[in-house]
Amino acid sequence: MERDFIYTALDFPTWKETEKFLEVNEFHGIPVKVGMELFYREGPAVIEKLKRRNHSIFLDLKLHDIPTTVKRAMRNLSELGVDIVNVHALGGSQMIQAANEGLANGSYPTRLIAVTILTSMDKEVLNNELLIPGDIIENAVYFAKFSQNNGADGVVCSVHEAKQIKENCGKDFLTVTPGIRLADSESNDQKRISTPKFATENGSDILVIGRSITQAENPRLAYEKALRECNI
Template sequence: MEKSIFLALDFPTWQETKDFLNFHELYGVPVKVGMELFYREGPKVIESLKANNHPIFLDLKLHDIPTTVMRAMRNLSSLGVDIVNVHALGGSEMIKRAKEGLSGGQFDTKLIAVTVLTSMDTETLNVELMIPGNTEDVAVHFADFAKRNGADGVVCSVHESMQIKEKCGMDFLTVTPGIRLEDSSRDDQKRIASPSYAVENGADFLVIGRSVTKAKHPREAYERALKECGVK
């Protein structure tokens, strides 16, 4: 896949999602389908998006015992999405088994591991989760063992992307959420960045949501994001 910006489809139903994409003429743009939409609509939402030529990042963040995750990935592999993910916190064996579940299918679905959620900061890691270190060091550590156990890349903050590239190699994918246009609100994200900053710091794929979906003119906002980071 070429570098691109995935539009987060954070809508509760397929009807609302379809109406938004069609009304704003966002035909064939790369999209991220998360838990809210997938758990409501199931695989049919993926089938509908694929029928309309949308590259898809299926953002389910699987996190369970290794065998359960492997079996879930075996089922998800038939959907033909471009990217699917797990939580790195599930550990090395879980990541290895997730990759096993994806392998052998007819599609080249990339497996990525979530490092540290962009809604978290160092205090959350240290105090609530009792994980020592700062967010950058923890994210790089998670990325390193994710790669060693078969992951194709990670979800990380823009601010850790270059460090992860330096540790894991330039071919190791970095998918960066928390992307905001300059005039957008932070909402519930703590570690955010502009599209141009993300690309300058080594991000391969960007995820943008409310800066586009809540914009007065969503198509213009999406095109502005593409222009800012030089993605055609």
């Protein structure tokens, strides 16, 4: 369960800092999320290094481009052998389908998930800046169902939408939830956040935890606390 449930976000600028973090805290083989900051600096080599250390990997690049470009990009990413990759649901049906087609070229069973609404956004941003009417949950459920109908294995959403997404898309549809904070952590730039305990009770399949662990005084203890809160 531990290997599949909590992914620690390696939001570091270089492999040197990432490796030090993993070694000092004895995070051998834990599931990890690699985002734009680290991947754009280190490239595919960072994935190869993590795979040699037996880490499950969520490659969080949030692709959002024309279908042909996304298909070609996913074809390249399919060779890396990561466990999860993602696109933006706002990219549309053809883009999600193209992403799936690109991944199908690889031999590794990488799961494709789509970002519904970023956890840094709230209703005011959605309605007034993006001019998307309706509330957050309504839109997240719509994008989840839309993504599922076009071949996605799951979505990135906040824990506050996970239960409703499960009810509409089924128990096997993956819900990956960032914005997880331990009870004594700050929210930082996330708006729709929650604790690990609430996330497990509200339908989250995978929790992504970053600063509550990586910036903790004792990251190892923070990680173990998150596991306890999830009853793992």
